[in-house]
Amino acid sequence: MPDRGNRRDRIPKPPAPQSNPLAEGLVLSFEHTDLRGLDEEGDNIVKAFRSIGCPCHKYSIKSERRVQDKLKRFLAEGATPRIIYFHGHGRSLDNSLTFSSHKSRQVGGENYQKLHWQGVADVIMDAKCPVLVILDCCNAGAAAATPVNLHSNRYPKELIAATSWGLSTSDKLAIALCNVLKPWAESSRSRSARSLHERINKELSELRTNEKRRVESRIDQLKDDLAKTNQRIEKLEDKLKSAKRELRHPEKLRDRRRRELESSRRDLEKEIDRLTERTQSQRQKITEKEERLANLRKSIDSYRQAHHSRWMSMRQEWVLQR
Template sequence: MWSFRNIGTPPVRVLMLHFEYHDVWGLNGMIDQVRFAFWRKNFEVIDYRIPMDDSCLHLSRELKSFLKLGDAKTVLIIYYSGHGGRSPDELQLASHSSDEAATISWVAIRDQILSAERDVGIILDCCNAGAGAVPRTTIEQTRFHGHPKEVIAASSWSESTTGRMSTALVTALNNWNPNMGDSLSMETLYERIVVLLAQENSVSQPVHLDEHSRVMILGVGLIVP
């Protein structure tokens, strides 16, 4: 996977996802902080508010455009913050905690990401983020085009989260100093987030998956814990 030693090398574009309307307290302010942290590191940030109607269709169209940005050297990051549920064993992105929420099944959009001819990092700050794990049969059937896909998920398969991972993400990005020879990758970013959360005695701990760890983690695999 990519590793940054200089800001802007390789070029990075971030797609920040959240629902147009939601009931997550403090989410808008946290999204602003994450956006600014990426922007300070010269990452190009695209803020996409998922519409409440035909949510999956609109997001799929946005992903289709985003996953073609730049060239083969461009690194893409997809960040989602909000509600996450399970139905029954798959990750569901949701606008609200009620039954009337707008929802998107991760299964409906994951193959777009897996097949992208770009290196893609995915950051999921939601409950049940681990429910997005991809079965090995799906991995074997999906083309990667030689471009790794990695995920940092705020929680495991059936855990809740308090949203503290995004706070740790902001701190980790702010502390990254490439001018001092400090390199950054999804793996090192994950490690720094874990350390920061441990210092806060956070109950939920994030999960990191790449194509090499898929067999090791509960026998399932890659891309979205």
């Protein structure tokens, strides 16, 4: 019989690290932020990289100098490609991208921090290894407008941005990346940054389409509930009118019957008020869902246009690098 006290026989061993991993990953975010779920999101990205045998860890941004020192160590000379993932706030100021820990200095207070993309871009461009940067923040496309030395060395530097200039993003990029990393790594056809970008785009499109379908389904459900509520109100109003007609001739009714009708009228009026409030709430929810659906449609259209223009810009940068 197996020894049940020996837990080593029952705990699965983690996969052994590859001698030549596909890439090495670094997830950057600010130590303090107003974005909820960012720490858990970073853990998921690290797990996704490690699941394909790529070493990966998180790093909390404390100052621009410390980040530069960290990147220099991470991008030390070597043949293994590096992937840098940043998630947080992003703003476009003077045609340059700036990362921040909070939406504004007023929100962050003494914990507010910022990091200029220019300060880390120079370190990345000087790295003597292939580097892919993934920016999951608003205005991420502004990184392409930052002047950098395109001829610093022969190693390619590539960028995947969550959105273009002047546009906001959501938490979909991290989910898409985690979903496509394993099939991308297992693909024998291509493991380039371009193929990863294509897989992320396809996954993002599916995620947005599924969300749009869920919103549309919820709107239809709310409309059905509203129609049933209206029917219930009409029936109650008919009963109320009938009760009022009977009360116009109290002499023909016995006292008990009149009291019952008055009580019924009060109950019906309360029920109508309650259902009316519920109807108003349902109409408000339908309006909010319809607005959200419209925003999703606009987001899908702008996302397709932004990624097409961004891909052309990236392609021009690759030509210059070569």
